[in-house]
Amino acid sequence: MTKGNFPVDKLKGIETPFYYYDIELLKKTLKIVKEETKKYGFIQHYAVKANANRRILELIASEGFGADCVSGNEVKTAVNSGFPASKIVFAGVGKTDKEITLALDLNIFCFNVESLPELEVINELAAKKGKTAQVALRINPNVDAHTHEYITTGLNENKFGFSMAHLDSVLDTLKSLKNINLIGIHFHIGSQIEDAHTFEPLCARVNELQDFFEEKGVKLELINLGGGLGIDYEKPNENPIANFPEYFELFSKQLKLRSGQIAHFELGRAIVAQCGSLVTKTTYIKHGESKSFVIVDAGMTDLIRPALYQAYHKIENITSDLPVKKYDVVGPICESSDFFAKDYELNETERGDLLVLRSAGAYGEIMASQYNCRELPKGYFSDKI
Ligand code: LLP
Helix, strand or coil, rough: CCEEEHHHHHCCCCCCCCCEEEEHHHHHHHHHHHHHHHHHHHEEEEHHHHHHHHHHHHHHCCCCEEEEECCCHHHHHHHHHCCCCCHHHCCCCCCCCCHHHHHHCCCCEEEECCHHHHCCCHHHHHCCCCCCEEEEEEECCCCCCCCCHHHCCCCCCCCCEEEEHHHHHHHHHHHHHHEEEEEEEECCCCCCCCCHHHHHHHHHHHHHHHHEEEECCCCCCCECCCEEEECCCCCCCCCCCCCCHHHHHHHHHCCCCCCCCCCEEECCCHEEEECCEEEEEEEEEEECCCCCEEEEEECCCCCCCCHHHHHCCCCCEEECCEEEEEEECCCCCCCCCCCCCEEEEEEECCCCCCCCCCCCCCCCCCCHCCCCHCCCCEEEHHHHC
């Protein structure tokens, strides 16, 4: 039996909760991203933070993408999964000496640097090794991403990046940092941006900044636009692949790239979200005074997005075709924020039924925790079960 793209009989044999990845969909998504970036000569570094499952990383690496990392361990994991160090960019406001040293030893492509003290430390550590570190300055463009406040990053006085007002003095300081080679500028305004037009003010700001750097006589070989393209959480079946053509075309039309300059991107969610689902089993149906609860064996420890960002994930009962009823779908964790949906319509559900939480491939498995001494969920793949 299959329901949608779910091989129900096979899934029934696996201990729940677990993540299930549709590898065909991931491959199709990667193919489109490759085609669209190739059209414009853009480069895509997959944002490892979205999902660092080894198989997923290996697949993305094998398609020739680079990696965007935000910790030393992400850099290590990316290299071990097949991403060449020469295609790795390393961002983050708090890179430690140990992490910078590791990245220098591996000769990564570029550090996306977020503050002056960080630049000075990279310079000092590179000097000790007799190396020159390639860096891009992460600039805070003061552009509103119109997304959840916890995942917006591009407004002024955010912890991320350099403020535009400080760029003059940063360029002055850079003159004395002999082991730093400034090769580009970097931006990321936020995540789950559903309307591509939101990126227009970013393009305008980048164009202004390009003029500024040109006036200062600074040549930039790369402009990194970060990630942020959103996906359709409401209708994953109708829109399994994000609108990459519209997204990349917008940048190609609106960015005034100088000759020889390359635009880089760091998409995470749009690459991996729709291929992943969290599969969970119904432990109990509990009837309250006015509502019924489906108590499942997955909780906020397995998928924290609903509890942390009030995020919506479509839920389906893949083992029932009975008429729909309304339920609160809740996990077993001892926190009242541990619910996935309230007053949610599901096919009538019984103990033992399998539910899937859709669009969970990004920021799902990777954000799992062991709170309540729970086991971490495992990942299974459509082509290997
Ligand atoms: N580049 C930088 C510098 C970033 O900070 C991020 C995400 C990305 C790229 C990738 O963004 P994406 O294409 O995935 O939107 N845990 C949250 C999302 C946090 C995003 C953090 N930064 C969630 O579950 O919605």
